Amino acid sequence: MADSAxxxxxxxxxxYKASQYVGVAGLVVLLxxxxxxxNDEVRLIWRARLSxxxxxxxxxxxxxPTSLIALTYATSGLSDDILPDSVCQIWFGIGVVLGMLSIGTSNFLVLLRxxxxxxxxxxLVLSTLILFVLTQLTxxxxxxxxxxxxxxxxxxxxDLHACMLTGKVDFAILWSPGVVFELMVFIMTCWNALDQPLPQHAKMARVMYRDGSTYFFVLFGLRVVNLVLSIIAPRSLVFLGVFFIxxxxxxxxxxxxMNLRRITDEAEESHIEEFHIDCPQWPVSPGLGSCASESYELQGKGS
Structure with missing residues (x-):
């Protein structure tokens, strides 16, 4: 066991108390x-075809959220349970792995968009894909x-009823690859926006630039804070921003x-309406088969 409080x-x-309060606040916001x-998740994501x-x-x-609930329980000090050291070690080991997987999958989802x-x-696709693979391997x-x-x-x-570190761990190397990747992708996105100010998907572009900029500035800023804390903060503050970020x-x-998916759904509904107006309902001649096929492909939803 660790030294007592x-x-x-x-x-x-x-x-330690500040780290606990910030971590709990982050979990409350997430839930x-x-x-x-x-409701939007069910409508926009669950009904989409499997991919x-x-x-x-x-x-x-x-x-x-499942991982954060377990980790918050282990660090909040709100429980009277006495956990063995092995539980802290297993939960935090799994938590670090899941955290890096979630960052990687988040970056990949944004990259697809x-x-x-x-x-x-x-x-652009090849350069960002190579950058993504290299940063993920790192x-x-x-x-x-x-x-x-x-x-x-x-x-x-x-005494604290919480898992804690007894030694300094170099968490800075965890955040560095992600920070580098996000910064490079943001620079490429800005360069492409200047090079091609009116892309084919104009409405999606507006959402992507608006929400994507928010995504970048908020998370990049928070991860830089996390990186700085992991370098200069004392051991008692090492988890201050991790769970909240x-x-x-x-x-x-x-x-x-979800915002991007909503834009896609609106575009699909627009195409379906055009299909009903422009394409004859019957008889469907061979030359009009492509119209029905295109409309079906645009639906993107399972039955």
């Missing part, structure tokens, strides 16, 4: 937003290193993907 300084106790957007992006979105949507926005221009190595160095230092303090990442990604 009485061996900690008042400053350290205040830091509240989940409830607010659940890899849909599965990745649902993974982020449900794996993140950007490829559509860029009209799948080969040079993240895998960094995650394995951090988990291996963190587990021996993770213990449960019976993870919650903010999930909320912002959900809003971005």
């Amino acid at each position: 009485f061996s900690l300084t008042v400053y350290e106790l205040q830091n 509240w937003d989940h409830l607010l957007t659940f 890899i992006p849909k599965l990745l979105f649902l993974f982020n949507r449900y794996a993140v 950007l490829w559509v926005l860029w009209d799948r221009r080969t040079r 993240s895998i190595v960094c995650t394995a290193y951090v988990v291996a160095s963190m587990i021996p230092s993770m213990v449960f303090d019976p 993870w919650s903010a990442c999930n909320v912002t990604l959900t809003r971005l993907i």
